[in-house]
Amino acid sequence: MQFGRTTLSKFVIEQTRVQHAQLGALLIDVAAAVKTISALVGKGALSGFSGALESTNVQGEVQKKLDVLTNEAMLRHCEWGGQLAGMASEEMDEPYAIPADYPRGRYLLLFDPLDGSSNSDVNVSVGSIFSILQRSTAGDAENADFLRPGLEQVAAGYAIYGPSTMMVLTLGNGTHAFTLDRESGNFILTHPNIRIPEETREFAINTSNERFWEPPVLRYVSECKAGRSGVRGADFNMRWIASLVAEVHRILMRGGIFMYPKDNKDPAKPGRLRLLYEANPMAMLVEQAGGAASTGRARILEVMPDGLHQRIPVILGSRHEVERVARYHAEYDAGTDRPFVSPLFAERSLFRDESRR
Ligand code: MN
Ligand code: MN
Numbered sequence: 001m002q003f004g005r006t007t008l009s010k011f012v013i014e015q016t017r018v019q020h021a022q023l024g025a026l027l028i029d030v031a032a033a034v035k036t037i038s039a040l041v042g043k044g045a046l047s048g049f050s051g052a053l054e055s056t057n058v059q060g061e062v063q064k065k066l067d068v069l070t071n072e073a074m075l076r077h078c079e080w081g082g083q084l085a086g087m088a089s090e091e092m093d094e095p096y097a098i099p100a101d102y103p104r105g106r107y108l109l110l111f112d113p114l115d116g117s118s119n120s121d122v123n124v125s126v127g128s129i130f131s132i133l134q135r136s137t138a139g140d141a142e143n144a145d146f147l148r149p150g151l152e153q154v155a156a157g158y159a160i161y162g163p164s165t166m167m168v169l170t171l172g173n174g175t176h177a178f179t180l181d182r183e184s185g186n187f188i189l190t191h192p193n194i195r196i197p198e199e200t201r202e203f204a205i206n207t208s209n210e211r212f213w214e215p216p217v218l219r220y221v222s223e224c225k226a227g228r229s230g231v232r233g234a235d236f237n238m239r240w241i242a243s244l245v246a247e248v249h250r251i252l253m254r255g256g257i258f259m260y261p262k263d264n265k266d267p268a269k270p271g272r273l274r275l276l277y278e279a280n281p282m283a284m285l286v287e288q289a290g291g292a293a294s295t296g297r298a299r300i301l302e303v304m305p306d307g308l309h310q311r312i313p314v315i316l317g318s319r320h321e322v323e324r325v326a327r328y329h330a331e332y333d334a335g336t337d338r339p340f341v342s343p344l345f346a347e348r349s350l351f352r353d354e355s356r357r
Pocket of ligand 2 (some may be wrong): 112115116
């Protein structure tokens with residue numbers, strides 16, 4: 001047992017005490033919610049809360065009992081403190097109004113209370129994701145107040161409930177990870193100033209959607225799969241956990257690229273992940289760790305939202321790889337990945353690589 005290590009409470013109070021004491025208090029409430037959720041999901045089948053409900057959420061997805069319970073945990077832990085003007089969640093169609101009995105503040109909390117919830121039935125890591133915005137005035141938030149680009153986030157983070165529970169946090173000054181000491185109940189700063197390696201040989205994508213991908217994504221993945229014999233001149237590994245939190249956590253710890261790109265499976269859904277409480281907080285954490293996050297055609301943090309539950313393509317991780325995929329999109333859109341070539345050289349030229357790194 002080491003005393004004097006930095007706890008999450010000490011860290012956020014030190015980071016916020018000059019001007020943003022309310023933000024520090026809010027983050028400590030979020031951490032309390034995370035501890036409650038960690039205890040709940042850690043019980044597994046013994047909790048009696050596994051399995052599906054009859055209901056579906058606003059995205060048309062089957063809600064699980066744990067989705068509803070973890071949503072309640074976030075609301076109850078965070079609504080009372082007087083820091084918030086409102087909350088928005090994956091599990092709620094409309095923003096949540098702070099009850100009349102409680103004071104109002106300037107912050108907006110957006111969250112996915114249980115990410116990867118279908119993984120909880122098979123005892124694979126799940127998580128919670130959150131994003132915090134700041135309004136210019138106090139009072140009750142309206143729907144439009146939440147529709148701000150990710151660059152305006154004042155803090156973002158996620159919790160991962162794996163073999164250990166961790167909370168990964170940014171207040172715009174680096175990305176830092178805390179590990180829950182289950183005996184003392186404290187989150188201890190174990191990974192200050194995380195840096196994502198710029199280079200990687202590991203990619204993550206759901207290849208069952210390959211037939212729906214756009215050409216730039218097909219090009220990138222085929223080059224990775226070609227390995228040492230292809231234009232990349234190196235062998236790549238593939239990972240797919242089907243849990244955004246677990247994928248991003250792996251990338252923060254050891255590098256890699258994660259893609260849930262735009263595809264033509266359902267033209268009404270330009271991507272699968274939600275901008276406001278999945279893509280934006282993860283993009284801020286990844287950028288603060290030296291990585292990059294793109295839709296393929298734009299920096300995620302610069303996208304102006306048009307809906308609370310809007311979906312968006314996500315390509316994030318090691319900077320050089322994300323930049324390469326973005327370049328393939330630009331070349332495809334400009335038609336320059338299909339230069340005129342004689343048929344004799346067509347196959348080689350299609351995947352020609354002029355800037356091997
Ligand atoms: Mn999710
Ligand atoms: Mn969820």
